[in-house]
Amino acid sequence: MSKVRVHNFSISLDGYGTGEGQSLQTPFGHAGTRLVQWAFATKTFRDMGLPGEGDGSTDLDDEFARSWKPNIGVEIMGRNKFGPQRGAWEDETWQGWWGDNPPFNTPVIVLTHHERAPIHLQGGNSFHFLNADPATALQHAKELAGTKDIRIGGGVQTIRQFLQADLIDYMHLVVVPIILGRGENLWAGLEGIEQRFDVKSTPSPVGVIHLEFNRKA
Amino acid sequence: MSKVRVHNFSISLDGYGTGEGQSLQTPFGHAGTRLVQWAFATKTFRDMGLPGEGDGSTDLDDEFARSWKPNIGVEIMGRNKFGPQRGAWEDETWQGWWGDNPPFNTPVIVLTHHERAPIHLQGGNSFHFLNADPATALQHAKELAGTKDIRIGGGVQTIRQFLQADLIDYMHLVVVPIILGRGENLWAGLEGIEQRFDVKSTPSPVGVIHLEFNRKA
Structure with a gap:
């Protein structure tokens, strides 16, 4: 059975996944880079061309970071992760934040109320725009992914919707010890969901806490 | 210099200190005992007569738990921690949850808009009812505590008020991996306070995460 996974998703101590x-x-x-600093310091993210100095760490944080990719056949992301435009597409030349050769190397399903033609890029990357609820989107993703797993790539609303629909098997969160106070809160409307999961915490030397949610058998 | 300390204060993953x-x-x-189970399992809390089986653990969790008491001269608590009554005191026979011989063994200042005569119990315990802002209450506490430290005993509103007034030197929180969804949120209105502290996290084998906030020099 293919699994539905979340990786490297950072939240503040008060639960905000973005400012x-x-x-x-x-x-x-207003969160700036504070939620993702731990990730940008890893070799995995540096190899994707994200800003930072040196070659990147290969320690505990990188072990978590690099597990985002193996055995993933499709990513599902929300429209807000794909780009800053809202509403009807005014600029169809926008092909995402990631340039001609994105790091996914799989099809990506972008959830949006405004469908448009798919985009095909190098390296096995393609973006497919779909107006669908989480369960329907997942069905499409499975058809594209074959036996491989599906990654839910964010942002906050997308992960929350998949959690509400009880469709997540594995979720790696990273708690950053800052209090953002404002933004999109991952936990809104998710009272009691921990009952579906075994939760394991691993602190990192850089001060963040890795949390792994594994669906109970 | 005496310090102002918080100990053993549990919050959910979404920041609620009570349901x-x-x-x-x-x-x-509605949180039931979920926030305090880790504490009730320790020897420190069992020795205070709190419910549980056996002698209690003496491991990492107990090391944190038992540091609540040494070198504390006074506790300041909110009225809601003292008891369930709200508004004017209708039942002055209520002497707190802790019986004739509470575990504090120091004076306790209870913050309330409704002052009443102090209560003197065994073992050096006394309750003093004070209508004052955090800074004023702390001044009173220091007069009672001499060179010893002051503990801010909770609940949520009281700790939040002392954090907002920037009066906390050390804060030990315990993050319990549950999503409560409702109740009193510790982080409300505290955007950015982590900048005043070094934050250290220590996971426990029982699944909670100990967070220590130490005021930066």
Whole structure:
């Protein structure tokens, strides 16, 4: 059975997965880069061309970071992760944040109320725009992924919707010890969902806490 | 210099320090005992007569638990921690949850808009009812505590008020991996306070995460 997985998703101590005021210049709003600093310091993210100095760490954080990719056949992401535009597509030349050769190397399903023609890029990357609920989107993803797993790539609303629909098998969160106070809260409306999971915590030397949610058998 | 300390204060993953619907029968509301199970399993809490089986653990969790008491001269608590009554005191025979010989063995300042005569019990315990802001209450506490430290005993609102007033030097929180969804949220209105602290996390084998906030020099 293919699994539905979440990886490397950072939240603040008060549960926010992104700050307030997202834009092209500030994709995490007032959170700036504080939620993703731990990731940008790893070799895995540096190899994807993300900003930082040196070759990147290969320690505990990188072990978590790099497990995002193996055995994934499709990513499902929300429209807000794909880009800063909202509403009807005014600029169809926008092909995502990731340039001509994105790091996914699989089909990506972008959930949106505004469907458009798919985009095919190098390296096995393609973006498919779908107006569907989580269960339907997952069905499409499985057809594309074959026996491989599906990654739910975020943002906050997308992960929350899949959690609400009880469709997540494995979720790796990273708690960053900051209090953002504003933005999109991952936990809103999810009272009691921990009952479906075994939860394991692993602190990192850089100060974040890795949390793994594994669906109970 | 005496310090202002918080110990053994449990919150859910979504930041709630107590659930909704607190009463005499359900002091943590719909959270039940889920926030405090880790503590009730320790020797420190068992020795205070709290419910549980056996002698209690003496491991990592107990090491944290037992550090609540040494070198504390006074506790400051909110009125809601003292008891379930709200508004004017209708039952002055209520002397707190802790019986004739509470575990504090120091003076306790109870913050309330409704002052009443102090209560003196065995073992150096006394309750003093004070209508004051955090800074003023702390001044009173220091007069009673001499060179010893002051503990802020909770509940949520009281700790939050002392954090907002920037009066906390050390705070030990325990993150319990549950999503409560409702109740009193510790982090409300505290955006950015982590900047004042070094934060250290220590996971426990029982699944909770100990967080220590130490004020930066």
